[in-house]
Amino acid sequence: MISSPRIGLDIGGTKIEGIALDTAGEITARRVVATVPGPAGVLGASAELVRALAAESGAQVADYAGVGIGIPGQVDRDSGTVRNAYNMGLSSLALGPELSARVGIPVRVDNDVTAASIGAVHVMGLDGTVAYLNLGTGLAAGMTVDGLPIRGTDGFAGEIGHLPIDPRGRACPCGQFGCLETVASGSALKAHWPAGGEHPGRTLNEAVAAGDADAKLARDYLIEGAANATRVLGLTVNPGAVVIGGGLRLLGDPLVSGIRAQLREWAAASEFIAALGLADRLRVLPADSPAAAIGAAIAINE
Ligand SMILES: [Zn+2]
Structure with a gap:
């Protein structure tokens, strides 16, 4: 059980995988889109994916407590900034605040391997x-x-x-x-x-x-x-x-x-x-x- 429904994105060099979770921790929607390199591409594809996951779950984006993102590179969790994610064309991007401004709900950014370690424990x-x-x-x-x-x-x-x-x-x-x-x-x-x-x-x-x-x-x-x-x-x-x-x-x-x-x-x-x-x-x-x-x-x- 988790306290609220939320959305998760795993942003990689070639694809972005997204899921929506309900309060039982079950997946209600799952989608994969191609990564568009560069800040505008990553933000645009991520925002669109968030909207699509909400729609597929029969909900509005505002119904979700937030979006969690796993991404390679150096992540400053407090500011939501990712640096040196070169394989997706990002040298420095305030991914958390920028995506939050586009989708209207809070966004938390995490290192992808740390996120996977948390997810593995849940899944297994x-x-x-x-x-x-x-x-x-x-x-x-x-x-x-x-x-x-x-x-x-x-x-x-x-x-x-x-x-x-x-x-x-x-x-x-x-x-x-x-x-x-x-x-x-x-x-x-x-x-x-x-x-x-x-x-x-x-x-x-x-x-x-x-x-x-x-x-x-x-x-x-x-x-x-x-x-x-x-x-x-x-x-x-x-x-x-x-x-x-x-x-x-x-x-x-x-x-x-x-x-x-x-x-x-x-x-x-x-x-x-x-x-x-x-x-x-x-x-x-x-x-x-x-x-x-x-x-x-x-x-x-x-
Ligand atoms: Zn080394």
Whole structure:
């Protein structure tokens, strides 16, 4: 149950996914539109989507308590400003106030991975301490305790993709070398397996099955890096569940059983790591689950 009906948007580089929730926390409308890059495009498409979701639910926009938005980039939750969301053409935009002026109800902006971590807990019916590991173009995590996120003082909590694990590794856009994200992410897959093209996740399993040695190596790196990220989360917040989300989760069983096998190997060598129970606590966010939009909607009051 949530206190009021609300709308959630997950704004990404290629699409904006929107949902409307009723007070039972059930989805009453769901729509996806293409992202139009640039401030005017993002604001226009978002405002139109909000109106369409209300209409599809048989309601007015004013019937909703607010709109929650999950978006990549640096988000200042107090001012509703998003910075450095370059893959949608935004260097700095007062997204919260600007969209609120267009739709006439309050708008709260959140980091997309934090929003997804809140949504995952809701969708999967989890409680207690939960870690959410997003394996997408980048690698980042969100942590929640009884459904409430740990954001940190400036919103950087969970940015474990920039934990350098190999000082001799590749340069990362963040300015460091050998970050976890340069090993285990969609962008790392592209670098390790250039033959996979723009969307290597879509053809990786097939290529490995067909005997492509580079694809196999790239998948092994991904699995080891994701297991490493899981161990970092285990040691940081000691979660009762670790949920794998993000586009790469659609690699399915080869990825998930690979991560489990790596975690079991480390557990077999260390009673300390074994006590974290990570292999058994690993879950996967269900496919086609609009977790970030749901989480953003749930978090509008907080
Ligand atoms: Zn980095």
